[in-house]
Amino acid sequence: MSTSSHLARKGDALFSKTEKVNAELFTMTYGAIVAQLVNDLNDVTAVNEALEKMGYNIGIRICDEFLAKSTLATCTSLQETAQIIAKVAFKMFLGVAASVSDWSEDQKEFSLELKSNPLEDFVEIPESHAGLRYCNMLCGIIRGAMEMIQLRVECSIIQDALIGEDATVIRVCLKEVLHQTVLQDDEL
């Protein structure tokens, strides 16, 4: 298994090589989506679901790009997969790494903590929308990308820096290891 610092270097290298755009433009564009959904759906639960689904559709596409560019060996455990998501994938796409913590006893659940999160810059949630999971797109991206490597997970935001908490924390729960019908033994 690769060490955390090795993965961090890998994430840095991949991010430096990738095509990039200004983070602020991305932040504002994402903010515009959330605003559009809030206006259209007028219900925070429905907005949270729409953001998650949007992320899922991105995740299933972005996973291929990640596997092709990262050229990492196949993961042999969920612990390793979690570290790669946190240190390599988050860094490669968002420009910031996450940290992994709080494993459940059965080793099927973990938390991804984001101390810094470009999606949340300049954002304030009005009290009238207190239940809004502004960054729920990230949960969907993780779910979609993990499904592509045969891991069915559920993700949810359990702490949110936008409502005054220290960091944004996403809880990832492994529900099922899917069977590969075509490429057996190719990936976990």
Place this chain on the structure above:
Amino acid sequence: MSTSSHLARKGDALFSKTEKVNAELFTMTYGAIVAQLVNDLNDVTAVNEALEKMGYNIGIRICDEFLAKSTLATCTSLQETAQIIAKVAFKMFLGVAASVSDWSEDQKEFSLELKSNPLEDFVEIPESHAGLRYCNMLCGIIRGAMEMIQLRVECSIIQDALIGEDATVIRVCLKEVLHQTVLQDDEL
């Protein structure tokens, strides 16, 4: 007036200093907005308008950031403003510069040509949505940002690489120089 190569260097320098995210993540996130709008509004003209309006709201915010970070001298002509948008602002935010061409005789209209456009990667417009101006958010951003420097313009996509044309071309038409009530003589 600054030369084009001086502005290009300025654009490169600003882009290298700025916080960034992966262009593909941005592209897919923007694609998700367009898809959401197409589903919700089910009418390409309404989608084009919604994308333009979204861009306008981003433009009026992003202009401040641009003026603060670029520390360029006040423009003395529309020609200079056009070059700064093309070489500095496009580069700083999208990571790609545009070129200015096709000035009208009265010098109030010009075209911005984008040979490369991260918004359009992996995008295909189905024939059923032939009138969709996929990148119309860019028109709105330019209109919003120029309004902040007292130039009321109308912008439209007059050529679209997505429908097989050589490049994406945005036509910018100056309609009015607005009066500044607070900071007279501060900016054109």
